[in-house]
Amino acid sequence: MKDLDAEALFLNLVEQMRGHVGPDTALVGIHTGGVWLAERLHKALALTQPLGSIDVSYYRDDFGTRAKLGKARRSDIPFNVDGAHVIIIDDVLYTGRTTRAALNELFDYGRPAKVELAVLVDRGSRELPIAPQYCAHSLPAPMPASQILELETDDNGQLTLRLIDA
Amino acid sequence: MRNPQLTKNGELQHLLTLDGLPREILTAILDTAEPFTEVAEREVKKLPILRGKSIFNLFFENSTRTRTTFEIAAKRLSADVVNLNVSTSSTSKGESLLDTVDNLCAMQADMFVVRHAASGAPFLITQHLAANGRNDIHVINAGDGRHAHPTQGLLDMYTIRHYKQDFTQLTVAVVGDVLHSRVARSQISALTTLGVPEVRVIAPKTLLPAEVEKLGVRVFHDMREGLRDVDVVMMLRLQNERMSGALLPTPQEFYKVWGLTAEKLALAKSDAIVMHPGPMNRGVEIDSAVADGAQAVILPQVTFGIAVRMAVMSMLAA
Numbered sequence: 001m002k003d004l005d006a007e008a009l010f011l012n013l014v015e016q017m018r019g020h021v022g023p024d025t026a027l028v029g030i031h032t033g034g035v036w037l038a039e040r041l042h043k044a045l046a047l048t049q050p051l052g053s054i055d056v057s058y059y060r061d062d063f064g065t066r067a068k069l070g071k072a073r074r075s076d077i078p079f080n081v082d083g084a085h086v087i088i089i090d091d092v093l094y095t096g097r098t099t100r101a102a103l104n105e106l107f108d109y110g111r112p113a114k115v116e117l118a119v120l121v122d123r124g125s126r127e128l129p130i131a132p133q134y135c136a137h138s139l140p141a142p143m144p145a146s147q148i149l150e151l152e153t154d155d156n157g158q159l160t161l162r163l164i165d166a
Numbered sequence: 167m168r169n170p171q172l173t174k175n176g177e178l179q180h181l182l183t184l185d186g187l188p189r190e191i192l193t194a195i196l197d198t199a200e201p202f203t204e205v206a207e208r209e210v211k212k213l214p215i216l217r218g219k220s221i222f223n224l225f226f227e228n229s230t231r232t233r234t235t236f237e238i239a240a241k242r243l244s245a246d247v248v249n250l251n252v253s254t255s256s257t258s259k260g261e262s263l264l265d266t267v268d269n270l271c272a273m274q275a276d277m278f279v280v281r282h283a284a285s286g287a288p289f290l291i292t293q294h295l296a297a298n299g300r301n302d303i304h305v306i307n308a309g310d311g312r313h314a315h316p317t318q319g320l321l322d323m324y325t326i327r328h329y330k331q332d333f334t335q336l337t338v339a340v341v342g343d344v345l346h347s348r349v350a351r352s353q354i355s356a357l358t359t360l361g362v363p364e365v366r367v368i369a370p371k372t373l374l375p376a377e378v379e380k381l382g383v384r385v386f387h388d389m390r391e392g393l394r395d396v397d398v399v400m401m402l403r404l405q406n407e408r409m410s411g412a413l414l415p416t417p418q419e420f421y422k423v424w425g426l427t428a429e430k431l432a433l434a435k436s437d438a439i440v441m442h443p444g445p446m447n448r449g450v451e452i453d454s455a456v457a458d459g460a461q462a463v464i465l466p467q468v469t470f471g472i473a474v475r476m477a478v479m480s481m482l483a484a
Binding site: 055058059063071072073074075076081104107108109110 | 197198200201203204208209210212213214215480484
């Protein structure tokens, strides 16, 4: 994905979200790429609610066939979910199953007033009725299933997108 | 012979004992348990990992803490749990252990958590299941005779790692009735596998198994000498119910010589932690002031036990 500049997409996403967040908006990043992206967004949007992170491994519908036990990270929701405006952050939106898992996990912490979804790239091929409210880039055609698109970061939090032919 | 607990791919199929399990598996269990400790802080204290699975707690011997924490662990993983009070069940009418198991298999059991006074009873069940081609059913040993209590050993390792981080720098003392203790055997096995350089066993000669040194421990018969500069003190319960014959004088005399008091604990490192698997005999193997003191981590052990049992159950059945 040479033509996808993750930093440019990030700025685009910040601009899309800016008018729609208040100081009380809470971001929840999905491990791992979503957390890196959420950290940058949290700073750029100057949000005051502490940043949340979730690992959805145990909520996935394909847990056991795909997820590796012992590799899951601790979920951390450091704000009161009841009545909150929450934006779930993920790097790449694909089938929608990860988002479904994140919604289920989030609701085990309480009842949010509103939940939205922000992603850097929508690669298509949705298998569930899920759509992002904020999306920096939608691929014109769905990517083949054999390819993996993932976000990477360096020590300074600089974002890059990497395409892997599996 | 293959370790009967492992599949041919080297994955855990049952948990019967910590003996012979490689360090990678012990570490994987502790790592898996780590994020599970957070579940207790949620409004809904459940993960959907074992949704639809049926777990039978088969306790042929009394237990409150272990059975309850297994039950909570299974429920936090969304499994359905059935507790069989075996003393009032068909076993008391003469049904054999394996007939009981067959009946529960006919009720679509996915996992048995077994405690039995006879060493090897959980292993017997796994052999029976394998002979019937039921490799989809898992068995966890929740304590068998004097043999093993692997989840207790694992939760003890989790506790040590939580407070001391690195196993390879520690001196750990196991103190008390080692002879009758399945907990001690699981602890010693796990400590040596995880690379603890010095495991000490402190006990009177009458409460030590023969050739205990072969487990890779240093033996002390003087508590003050054995506790010197240790990082972790693991007390054992004096198991009066398992004793026959005059192995001991009175409990009062045992306390005088082998009870953990503040004065004896002062010989250990100043940041040493004190553990006990419960139930405690206050004033026999441990003084109340120590049990309730700042160095005791006995109640955190219980809490960590839930996460560790969740880890084992999810690794077996997920």
